[in-house]
Each structure stands twice: as structure tokens, then as C-alpha cells.
Amino acid sequence: MAWDFETEPEFQRELDWMDRFVREEVEPIDHVLRNPYDPNDPLTRALLPPRKEQVKERGLWACHLGPELGGPGFGQLKLALMNEILGRSRYAPIVFGCQAPDTGNAEILAHYGSPSQKKRYLEPLMNGDIVSCYSMTEPHAGADPTLFTTRAVRDGDEWVINGEKWFSSNARWASFLIVMCVTDPDVSPYEGMSMLIVPTDTPGVEIVRNVGVGLEGEEHWGHAHIRYTDVRVPADHMLGKPGSAFVIAQTRLGGGRIHHAMRTVAQVRKAFDLLCERALSREVRAGRLADLQMTQEKIADSWIDLEQFRLLVLRTAWKIDKYNDYRKVRGDIAAIKVLTPRVLHDVTSRALQLHGAIGVSNDMPFVSMLISAYSLGIADGPSEVHKITLAKQILRDHRAHEGLYPSGHLPSLEAAARERFADLLEAEIGNL
Numbered sequence: 001m002a003w004d005f006e007t008e009p010e011f012q013r014e015l016d017w018m019d020r021f022v023r024e025e026v027e028p029i030d031h032v033l034r035n036p037y038d039p040n041d042p043l044t045r046a047l048l049p050p051r052k053e054q055v056k057e058r059g060l061w062a063c064h065l066g067p068e069l070g071g072p073g074f075g076q077l078k079l080a081l082m083n084e085i086l087g088r089s090r091y092a093p094i095v096f097g098c099q100a101p102d103t104g105n106a107e108i109l110a111h112y113g114s115p116s117q118k119k120r121y122l123e124p125l126m127n128g129d130i131v132s133c134y135s136m137t138e139p140h141a142g143a144d145p146t147l148f149t150t151r152a153v154r155d156g157d158e159w160v161i162n163g164e165k166w167f168s169s170n171a172r173w174a175s176f177l178i179v180m181c182v183t184d185p186d187v188s189p190y191e192g193m194s195m196l197i198v199p200t201d202t203p204g205v206e207i208v209r210n211v212g213v214g215l216e217g218e219e220h221w222g223h224a225h226i227r228y229t230d231v232r233v234p235a236d237h238m239l240g241k242p243g244s245a246f247v248i249a250q251t252r253l254g255g256g257r258i259h260h261a262m263r264t265v266a267q268v269r270k271a272f273d274l275l276c277e278r279a280l281s282r283e284v285r286a287g288r289l290a291d292l293q294m295t296q297e298k299i300a301d302s303w304i305d306l307e308q309f310r311l312l313v314l315r316t317a318w319k320i321d322k323y324n325d326y327r328k329v330r331g332d333i334a335a336i337k338v339l340t341p342r343v344l345h346d347v348t349s350r351a352l353q354l355h356g357a358i359g360v361s362n363d364m365p366f367v368s369m370l371i372s373a374y375s376l377g378i379a380d381g382p383s384e385v386h387k388i389t390l391a392k393q394i395l396r397d398h399r400a401h402e403g404l405y406p407s408g409h410l411p412s413l414e415a416a417a418r419e420r421f422a423d424l425l426e427a428e429i430g431n432l
Helices: 010-031 042-058 076-086 100-112 115-126 245-281 293-323 327-355 365-378 382-397 408-420 422-430
Strands: 132-135 151-155 158-171 174-182 193-199 206-213 223-234
Touching: 010 042, 010 076, 042 115, 042 422, 076 245, 100 115, 100 132, 100 293, 158 174, 174 245, 174 365, 193 223, 193 245, 193 365, 245 293, 245 327, 245 365, 245 382, 327 382, 382 422
Parallel strands: 132 174
Antiparallel strands: 151 158, 151 174, 158 223, 174 193, 206 223
């Protein structure tokens, strides 16, 4: 029986190296570079490539992909442990070749891309030479693909795309977009939508404007409203088969959702550590904040939230490795997707409160972390949708009870028990 919570010594050594490397070589970069997705920033070109080379030499580059695609093929459990470290820094995922949305885009290119598509788009993406964009959601429909109207029509050896997409993250820096389009409006949306690879310099691709999140400066505004007007791409730029967009999207989103949760564990721990540091450092009239019961309650609640969340993420990662099928862990992924924003919000809020005025200022990271929590409750599907998914998955393993009373009705259970043990009960009574 294998059931433990220990990391094998060989991999623990890699985690220890990563911890030191991220702390000493990567986290300081967060405070000097402007945007992790801008490959044209001269300072980015000076700082990131040598650090990427160190990661590659260590054999830790693009660990989410297999050896045939340039990665070591680590399973999700190892990735979860790695992301608890990488999630501390905005730049660490890029330095290790596993940043969103490129990880998801690389995964579907690896699974569904043709040899020519992999050569042109996957290889430079894997090498960290370019970044990509997943262009899915639409202004009028949000994240509900059944309401999408962006069309792609076959015209000879080309697909012609018309429509608008909203919140296409990193489009302004991306070399190509993966666009979800309606290719057959006469069938169900689940069968009539396809994915097309669109180079961003294709005529007719127009970034109407870039949108920021929360308090970001304009240089960070990276979520694009895109208009596609008679955009022509070769027929061989379809990803997978016509009508397979939903299947491809689930492959991408399943991994993306758990990777978000893995990185969020690191952010929650960061907020928790700052909370504890503040409790021990701040003196009030009655002594240290740490000696006050309301502070102790915040610390206890936060530790419980963090550990429950972390263990559910790790177990979900373990189940993905075990079954190698995202569909079999759909409910688990939905559960951690719901927990991700909730736990980050709650622990960060307690840490902010304990810091007082400086906690709400831009001297500390808490406000940005709270905005991230709200974003995580919307990205890759809102929490409400994932609660519905989880409830449906759970109810498949339960059955309705026939009869007037519920199965837990105590008088009925007692009557059934008395009937079963009637002989023993009568004998016992007779001996009185």
C-alpha cells in the first residue's frame, strides 16, 4: 500500500535548487522588469535568457511536456510541487518555460498540431523565443462558447474569419493567436466550432484596444479586444479536425485550471507568511499582535485554509497522473477551481487587515493579490459554473430514496434494527 506525503529524495534536491534559484535569481527581477510577456524589452532580453539556460542545463525546462517535445515529461504531481515555488514570482514560470497561456497552447499544439504547425509555432514557443494568445471569449457572450458568433468560412484553400473576441490575453505581444470560431452553424455548437492558428500580423487582425486589470499601469494592459475582418489563413492552419474545438478546449483548460491552482498555493503561502511576520513584529499597547486572540484566530484559520487547499490540489494532481484522463477528475478540478480564488481572497484579506494602513497601500502586494483572487474567480470559467459542474459530478454517485421518510429517519432505522435482532432482544428480555 503506497500512501504517504513524502517527496522522493532525488526530486526534493531539484525542488531545493529551484527554491534557492527562484529566491536569489528570479524574484528580484519582479521589481525591475515591467512585463513578463514583452519579449522586445531590452532588459528582458538581457536578464531572462541566461537564467533560462541555467534551467535547461538543470533539466527543468518545460516540465509539463514530454521528452519528444523538449521537456522531461513530469507528471502533474511533480508540477504541483514545482509550481508552489514558481508561483512566488511573476517571471519564474517564464524562466522555467511553463507560463500561462503558453503552456495550454503548447499542450494543444503538441496533441493536435500537424508536423508543420509544430515546426512553425510549437518549437519557437517551446524555446521561449515567442509568446502566444488564446483568443476565445467574445464581448457579448463572455466564456459561454454556445453563444459565440465569430465565423470562419472556407474559401478555396483558405479560411476567412470575421468576428470579435474579448479579453484575449497577451495578444499585443503574441506572435500567433489560437482562435475559436464557428465553422458549421447548422449543427450543435459542440460539433460546429473549430480552432484556427492565426499569425498576429495577418491582414485584418485589429487590436481595438488593450484592457488592464485593477491598478495596472498602461504598459501592463494585456487583455485585448480584437476585431477579425476578412482574416485569411491557409486551410492547413486548422488545429485538429473541423468541429473539434470543444474537445481541444477541454484538453487545454483542464491543465490550465490546475496549474493556476498550483501557482496560487504559492501566493497564499506568501500572504500567510507576511501575516505571521506582521503578528510577531507589530507591537501594540497590549504587547505583540501575535499575543492577541483575534490575531491568533486569523493565523489558525489561514493555516487551515492553506493546508486544505494545498492537499486538495496535490490529490487532484495525483489523480490526473493516475488516470491520465482529465474527464475522470473533472469534478476535482472544478473543486480546486472554486477554492483557488476563495482561499487567496480570505488569507490575503486577513494579512491586509493585520497590516493596517500600509496593507491597503501600494507599498504592499495585498491589493494586487486581492484583484488576482477576483480574476481567478472568472478566468477559465466563473466559480458558479464550476460549482454546478461539481454538484452534477457528485450527484452521479448518489441515488434518490424511495419511501415516505429519508434513509436517515431514526424511528425507521430503529424499527428495522429491532426486527433484525428480534430473537436476541426477546432472549435478553426473558433473562431479566
